[in-house]
Every structure is written in structure tokens, then in C-alpha cells.
Amino acid sequence: MPSLRKWFFTGLLVIVPVVITLAVLNWMVGLLDQTLLILPGTWQPDRVLGFHVPGFGALLALAILLVVGAVASNFAGRKLVQWGDRLVSRIPVVRSIYSSVKQVSDTLFSEGGNAFRTAVLVQWPREGVWTVAFVTGAPAGEVAALLQDEFVSVYVPTTPNPTGGYFVMLRKSDCIELDMGVDAALRYIVSMGVVVPHEAAATLPS
Template identity: 30%
Template sequence: MLQHIKQLSEYFLIGVLAILPIVIVIEVVLLLKDLIAGTFFSVYGYVDSYLFTSILFAVIVVALSYIGYSLVQRRRSIIISTADLLVEKIPLINTIYRVSKKVIAMFSGGGEGNKREVVYIEYPKNDIWVPAYVTNRKGEWYVLFVPTSPNPTSGFTVVMHESKVVKSALNIEEVTSFIVSVGSDFPKADEVTRLPH
């Protein structure tokens, strides 16, 4: 009897873990739906007109699509450039804005220039290797963000000499998946055989 209960609880746990990604996606969709509906009815509460509110939302969708199109086609948008100029003149807000843009650009693979690198560093001691995002580089020095599992947005920032890092073939998406899955999703696992030991 005890063996059957143990096996049932094991199957139950495996079932919960299997359905968890679906539940997370559903929760994100419901959150977005509530956000959009809440905003829509909030605007409607001010103007008391479904037609005006619908037109306003259509204009916002077209404007956001145009901004996305401009960024993909020309690598810049007049709307974003104008917002950058305006925000740059406001003390404190300009720092928050600039930093948040850089962080978003790092995780989206965009930004000033190029594909972001991923490296391995020895942490917390020798012969223990962890992946890190290269956030900046000055000469032979790397500025690295070392994420923690399972939440890749938490972690710490370090500055290391290039002789102390080992370059990885993983991209940002792959290393993020590796961190979120607590190592179970490791697309280029064979590269660990090339780490010094």
C-alpha cells in the first residue's frame, strides 16, 4: 500500500512538472489580457465612448508596429529618438531610462552593435564553472553579469581579465534556457569538455 502511494505521488509530481510550462504560458496570456482590458476600460472610463477608445487603441497598435518596423528596417525610430532626447534632459530619470534600455538591449540581442557574448568563469572557487553574460568590454577587461538559477535576472556583476574567462558558443537565449531549467536544457553540453580542469 505504501509503495502504491509513493508511486502515485511520484507520478503526480511528474505530471505537475510536465504541465507547469503550459500553466506559466496561460498565466502570462491572462496577465496580458487583464492589462490590456484594464487599460481599455480605464480609458473608456475617462472618455465614455467605445468608438473613441477603440480608435485610440488602434492608433497605439499602429504606432507600436511602425516603431518596430522602423527599428528592424532602419535600426532607429524617429519616435524613440525624440523620446530619448526628451528624457535625456530630465535628471535621475535619464539614468534609469538609459540603464533599462541597455539591459533590455542586452537580453534582446540588440543594442549598440552586436551579438552578446557568453563566457564561463570559475566561481565560487577554482574548477567550478558558471556561465556569464558579457555586458561590456574595455581592452583586456570584461564586465560580466553572472546570473543565478532559476531566475536569470538576479545575479551579480564582476570585472575580470580576459585571461580568466573561457568563451562559450552558447547565445543569450540558450544560456538563459540553461539557467532557467537549472541545467537540464544544455544545448551545447559538449563544450564543457573543453573547460580547463
């Protein structure tokens, strides 16, 4: 019985990650295949080939991203994007949603963005309890004027889903910068501490 139990759990450790990975990939490919709906009916790959080939939508989505990125990178494209931003900013309700989403995407995906660039160790949710978080910037404007010390903006992700979390402002002196990269820190968080980064451990302050 001990051997059977060991084999069972070892099989789970091998099979479960593979099944979940394939399921996520299948969902992503199926979602991206919806991009094909923008093509005329006579251009649909299923109709042209006579059978369904998964992944054409993903290739079309990639091509669209590259084309839009190339167009938006030149002078005329930037002006067109700015004109579109001004147009959307005049539409009630839509402008509040669009501006919020755009600010987040600009921070996360732009080359000059500083989100999730530094992993830090902070005490959360109370003193004596430590977790890994990410510095996203520094307070500015009215908030910075009210804070008397040097603070940083910190995102504290939840586990095992790091897309949810808390935005807090902590004293810079209370944050311990880690040598591990952002990717390693995210794996550490998602795995609930099981996948430990191989960087040398720092000593916690007393």
C-alpha cells in the same frame, strides 16, 4: 503505492508547466489589455461588442509599437526622438532614471547592441566553482586604463531568475566561450541545469 507515487509526480511534471504557462500568459494579456484605457469610452471594444474579449489590448500595444517604430525609423522621427531625449535630460531626477533605463534598453534591444551575445563559462563565486555567464562588452575609459590586462564585462545571472545577477569584469583568458547560443544558455540557467544543451561539451582547463 510506488505506482501511485510515480503517477502523481508524472502528473505534476505534465500539469505544472502548463498551469504556470497559462497563468503567465493570462497575466501578460491582462496587463496589455490595460492599453485599451487610452481609447475613448465609445471606442472601447467591450462597449462596442457588448462583451469582453481578452487580447484586444495586446493587439493595440503591438500596433502602437509598430507605428512608433516606423515613425522613429525615418529622418524626421529620429530628430523628434533626439529632441525628446534632450528635453527629458533637462528634468532633474527624471533624467537620471530615464538615461539609465535608455542605456540598458539600447544595449539589449538595438541591432548594434552586444549584450547577451556570447555565453561563457567562468569560475564564480570562487575558484573551482563554475557557472554560465554572458559577455556584455569590454571595460572602457578610466576602468580600462586601470586594468593592466585584457578584461571583458560579464553578467553572471542568478538561478532560476536570470533577471537578477552580478556585473563583474574578468580577464578574457579566464572566460571559456561556449558554442551554445544565448537562448540555450538561458534555458540551462533557468532550469537549474536540468535542461542540458545538446552541444558537445568542452574540456575544462586544469
